[in-house]
Amino acid sequence: MSWLTSDNPEHRLLDESRSTRSMLWIMAIMLFLTTLAAALGLSMASASAALDRQLAGRLTIQLVEADAARRDAAARTIVQRVKALGQVSRVAEVDRTRLAELLQPWLGDAGLDAELPMPAMIDVDLTSGDPAAVAAVTRAAQAVAPAARVDRHAQWLSPVAVFLTTITLFAAALVLLMALATTAVVLLAARAGLDMHRDTIAVLHMLGSTDRQVARLFQRRIALDTFLGGALGTAVALGIVWLLGRQAGTLGSELLSGVALDRSDWSMLGAIPLIFALMAMISARAGVLRALGQTL
Amino acid sequence: MANIVQFENVGLRYGTGAETLSDVSFTLSAGSFYFVTGASGAGKTSLLKLLYLAQRPTRGIVRLFGEDAGALPRNRLPGFRRRIGVVFQDFRLVPHLSAFDNIALPLRVAGMPESEIEGPVREMLAWVNLKDRGNAKPPTLSGGEQQRIAIARAVINRPEVLVADEPTGNVDPDMAERLLHLFDSLNRLGTTVVVATHDFQLINRIPDARMMRIERGRLSDPTGALRHPPGSPQGQAPA
Ligand SMILES: Nc1ncnc2c1ncn2[C@@H]1O[C@H](COP(=O)(O)OP(=O)(O)OP(=O)(O)O)[C@@H](O)[C@H]1O
Ligand SMILES: [Mg+2]
Numbered sequence A: 001m002s003w004l005t006s007d008n009p010e011h012r013l014l015d016e017s018r019s020t021r022s023m024l025w026i027m028a029i030m031l032f033l034t035t036l037a038a039a040l041g042l043s044m045a046s047a048s049a050a051l052d053r054q055l056a057g058r059l060t061i062q063l064v065e066a067d068a069a070r071r072d073a074a075a076r077t078i079v080q081r082v083k084a085l086g087q088v089s090r091v092a093e094v095d096r097t098r099l100a101e102l103l104q105p106w107l108g109d110a111g112l113d114a115e116l117p118m119p120a121m122i123d124v125d126l127t128s129g130d131p132a133a134v135a136a137v138t139r140a141a142q143a144v145a146p147a148a149r150v151d152r153h154a155q156w157l158s159p160v161a162v163f164l165t166t167i168t169l170f171a172a173a174l175v176l177l178m179a180l181a182t183t184a185v186v187l188l189a190a191r192a193g194l195d196m197h198r199d200t201i202a203v204l205h206m207l208g209s210t211d212r213q214v215a216r217l218f219q220r221r222i223a224l225d226t227f228l229g230g231a232l233g234t235a236v237a238l239g240i241v242w243l244l245g246r247q248a249g250t251l252g253s254e255l256l257s258g259v260a261l262d263r264s265d266w267s268m269l270g271a272i273p274l275i276f277a278l279m280a281m282i283s284a285r286a287g288v289l290r291a292l293g294q295t296l
Numbered sequence B: 001m002a003n004i005v006q007f008e009n010v011g012l013r014y015g016t017g018a019e020t021l022s023d024v025s026f027t028l029s030a031g032s033f034y035f036v037t038g039a040s041g042a043g044k045t046s047l048l049k050l051l052y053l054a055q056r057p058t059r060g061i062v063r064l065f066g067e068d069a070g071a072l073p074r075n076r077l078p079g080f081r082r083r084i085g086v087v088f089q090d091f092r093l094v095p096h097l098s099a100f101d102n103i104a105l106p107l108r109v110a111g112m113p114e115s116e117i118e119g120p121v122r123e124m125l126a127w128v129n130l131k132d133r134g135n136a137k138p139p140t141l142s143g144g145e146q147q148r149i150a151i152a153r154a155v156i157n158r159p160e161v162l163v164a165d166e167p168t169g170n171v172d173p174d175m176a177e178r179l180l181h182l183f184d185s186l187n188r189l190g191t192t193v194v195v196a197t198h199d200f201q202l203i204n205r206i207p208d209a210r211m212m213r214i215e216r217g218r219l220s221d222p223t224g225a226l227r228h229p230p231g232s233p234q235g236q237a238p239a
Helices: A022-055 A068-084 A096-112 A131-144 A158-196 A198-206 A211-251 A263-270 A272-293 B044-051 B074-081 B099-109 B118-127 B143-155 B173-188
Strands: A058-063 A088-093 A120-126 A149-152 B003-013 B019-029 B033-038 B059-064 B084-087 B161-165 B192-196 B210-215
Touching: A022 A158, A022 A211, A022 A263, A022 A272, A058 A068, A058 A131, A068 A088, A068 A120, A068 A131, A120 A131, A131 A149, A158 A198, A158 A211, A158 A272, A198 A211, A198 B074, A198 B099, A211 A263, A211 A272, A263 A272, B003 B044, B003 B192, B019 B044, B019 B059, B019 B192, B033 B044, B033 B173, B044 B059, B044 B161, B044 B192, B084 B143, B099 B118, B099 B143, B118 B143, B143 B161, B143 B173, B161 B173, B173 B192
Parallel strands: B033 B192, B033 B210, B084 B161, B161 B192
Antiparallel strands: A058 A120, A058 A149, A088 A120, B003 B019, B003 B059
């Protein structure tokens, strides 16, 4: 990391005692916000992926039949036939006592009465959300009992999925906006730097410096400021995200558990200062070269 | 001798005012020593600026090292400028860099490794009698000392052309002579030297030199014929 040390004479060419550290703080704030937005986006994306994984292939067959004996027979047949289909990983009739327990708050003890015409429920897990497999299950069930209804869980939760996707896109847009704003700040800083060091640059040009040599003086400084300020901002943001994640974990909500960031998410967030520093370097370079190109 | 600089009907206009230089035509041959004289405001610095590529002519052609300097693309300017050493009338030292670092600038710009820089810079500091002032920043140096640093910076890279704008304006006569002697030595090593000055004493010290005189933006001899210094054995005869 020789570019971090300042005994390189090139790094003394511009009078850095005159430049302020405001760039560092601006970058800290920008990257703090960027990291928060990115964390929001990543966690919503992973929540929506988890939701997909859990629900995409999950179906429930509902069988309404007044006669309990015929209902149970039909249910058994359906279980067997569906089991024989491809892409089916699990088929099981929902335990009647458990069903009754679920209904108890609504029906009271009457739910436990075997005579009550309760629908049979069969849970089916498919290996994927492939519509063809869903259709095959539906056909198999309705061949046995034409009144059988097949519900896809994904359908019930699709408003949630849409909501998660919306937040993910919103967060992505925020990150993009922050990247644009950072680039604008970098270009402004490069311009201000060119103005501040105009005399030195004129001398360097007269002595035969190329525009690239001059641009290098700026891009190094700006990349360093972005990286150091950004690292600070990102570190604070990551700390906050971690605390929030821990708090969400203690809530024990199944939906929120999908929100957790995994290792690759964390490393992606950690890389934000580096990515932004690189971006700052490239835009500073482009900005300086463009400005110099307009002089003699 | 090869022509290293050639001006053909050159005109220079700053902004929209009247022409500062008009119809300037002359030829400089490689390895010679030239003086440019003229009253204050006559256009000496302007002429030198064309020569060291700080200005492009508004008309006419400036040919440098055989190429039309006015038509050079931007990316070729640095290569040309590295072949020209310049002592600016206002020195243009970088104020926050030490005298040492100022003198080292052309070498660093040219990408010379640090290990090869110290020796030549120390040698130049000794040449201009500022051996002990290497760490001083220009604002803490006297005018004459700054001028000598500027001269050291201009010559350290052994330029093919040395352009000096009033390089002895701020030094005592002894130092002026010493600096002229430095230019003369460089000239003997093959550098083409162009010095703008009012000081005829100085001009007469280099008997082989040619001089051109500018009067209100025009050469006093519009044919571009360059004269020997009045005090030289060749006297007033055209060269
Ligand atoms: N950048 C500029 N913009 C506008 N006018 C200029 C500029 N530089 C010089 N001039 C004008 O051009 C004319 C010639 O100036 P120049 O500096 O070439 O004179 P000089 O012969 O070097 O004078 P001195 O002996 O005082 O250094 C002057 O009238 C000056 O005002
Ligand atoms: Mg002048």
